[in-house]
Amino acid sequence: GTRPAEFFAREEQFAVSGRTVSLAGRSSSVPPEVLGPQATLGGVDNQKYLELYDKICSRSFTAHVVQSLDAVCDVLAKPMFINVDHIVRGGSAGTGVAISGAVDAEVVLFLRGVPAVRHDLWLAPLLRALAGVLGESAGAGKAVETVRATEDSVQVRAQNVTVDVRLSSIFPTFDDALTVLGHQEPEARRHVFPSLAKERAEFITKQPAAVKVTICLFKWWRDQQQWSGRLMRPSDEVLEFVVIYSAVQSKPTDQSTAVANVMSLLTVFSSLRIVWSNFYRKDDIWAPLLHHRPLLMDPTNP
Structure with missing residues (x-):
């Protein structure tokens, strides 16, 4: 499969600089405007992301x-x-x-x-x-x-x-x-x-609307790729958990930042360690499992 950075670099509506993904035609030197939660999905910076989202989730x-x-x-x-x-x-x-x-x-x-x-x-x-x-x-x-x-x-x-x-x-x-x-x-x-x-x-379902948009964008990206095997193809759960973890940790203010942050995690997936505390305690996890890498725990099932 193609890495997220390579994929977005090929798409006309996106521009990639290092690990930063932005919309083509916009200057990457101008920092994105910090928007409130209600404006996050409606800002100009996100328009092309939303157009893509509207195509795959009309x-x-x-x-x-x-x-x-x-x-x-x-x-x-x-x-x-x-x-x-x-x-x-x-x-x-x-x-x-x-x-x-x-x-x-x-x-x-x-x-x-x-x-x-x-x-x-x-x-x-x-x-x-x-x-x-x-x-x-x-x-x-x-x-x-x-x-x-x-x-x-x-x-x-x-x-x-x-x-x-x-x-x-x-x-x-x-x-x-x-x-x-x-x-x-x-x-x-x-x-x-x-x-x-x-x-x-x-x-x-309780995730913010912007997080769900990012999840859908990465599911779409995954489905455009040809994977070398079934085990290499990231499942819905893997993409959902990585996107949510990224959003919780980095609190992106727009979709460009959200996509870039998730991409950064995927590039280091082999060393990733994500453990949740929403529904169970760390003590509920089988101790040897905590030493495995990558480690992406199910938030509801230890």
């Missing part, structure tokens, strides 16, 4: 994604054989950082009456049963077009958006969920991950 596209997710949630909210306590939306579609051509959506159903452990006994049968019920009302021209059961979800397609529907038991507190997660064998932990959906989604 209002019509965003509305379509929201409508598709609404359609799936409406179907899932109807009375069924499972006892749904509440529904949490996630993925880029549920957190407001989806871009055209790269939409992932997740819906987690929190169920009453299912155990917090031994997912190997109850999860697969429930997923198959749910897929069967949803499939009965699926078809062309309907709210749900196709339904398919996978190993850990039910994939529902609505209005050309695929939504992964996952199931979770209910935990009294977030700490209780982490405790159960920590006692699971590595292979079984992925079945408990959906229980952290609310905290994971809130971490993204």
